[in-house]
Amino acid sequence: MTENPVAEPRVIATEAALDFLAEIRQDHPDILFHQSGGCCDGSSPMCYPASEYRVGETDVKLGEIGGVPFYISGSQYEVWKHTQLIIDVVPGRGGMFSLDNGRERRFLTRSRVFGSNEVMCSIPTLPRP
Template sequence: MPAVQRVITTPAAQALIELLRERHGAIYFYQSHGCCDGSTPMLFAPGEMPIAADDVLFATVHGVPFWAGRTQADYMQGTQLTLDVGQGSLGTMSLENEEGVYFRTRTRLWNDEESAWLAAHPLT
């Protein structure tokens, strides 16, 4: 079985990632610590928000690291995230805010084969 992707993107999210990478250079996502499905992933340039010792590299999305706190990563492990774009500003410090849009996630439960692959390839 090919590697399971913990985070995938819609075409709109991929286009926005490419635009922001061209504009800002190196960028990275950080999944907020929200308690609910759909918590906001935020996009930063290096140095805007430090990665903590207990943060986990959850995925890489189109060459962009996608970080989460250990507790949030553990919570999200049961689902695949689909990164999408919503219209309007959430007023966050995330780089896409200046575009009048925001990144958002939807989730999908893993099937048995995907769950088995993930169990054999845990996050570190």
Template sequence: MKKSRVEITPKAANIVTQMIAQHGELIFHQSGGCCDGSSPMLLPKDDFYLDESDILLNIIASIPFYMNIDQYHYWKHTHLTVDIIEGRGSSFSVEIPLGLRFIIHSRLLTEEENTYFNNLEKATLGID
């Protein structure tokens, strides 16, 4: 089974599918504390500027999931699951008008996952 740092619940994936149909190409970006705390934001691809400080953690529900490298250092020991709940967030995320918001559930990586991702980072990102 392929290891992943980020996954998505079926309920959240369903909303993503609806948002793709409505807005076209989208990205997830894990907020670094601005706006709505540290909620994942689902944004039109062309409305968000990605640069070399943003890293791709996974593709979930056909959407790339990015996080700023500085934020990543705080979260690197966790597995993230994107979910959706009722409630209004205060971000620019495209699901907000539906009265919904994406949230993150996190857990610590297992020892096996931690070793796997540490080795992967060294090989691909040069991160220790």
């Protein structure tokens, strides 16, 4: 009997990240993540109050971590679509506008390339400009 392969999530979090996320949600229950594409805050996963961040038309929802939606820009998704993002926590300062700022810890994105034998969770095809 052949088992059906299980689709691997495109974004996951370490236990430390989930614990830190729960701490932040005590102060800000309705939040979302957006993977920064560089610029001022490097390539950090940014955590925002959901009511204060507008998800763009070409942003891609990779999944959820700890019940919190996780987005990435469409152009960045095209570069990272063969990887699984692993959200972790390290000592340091978060991005200037991210909710992890000022807590002496920050979220960090690690990644791994999906293996050829893995089935990735599907993401809708992005519209072409």
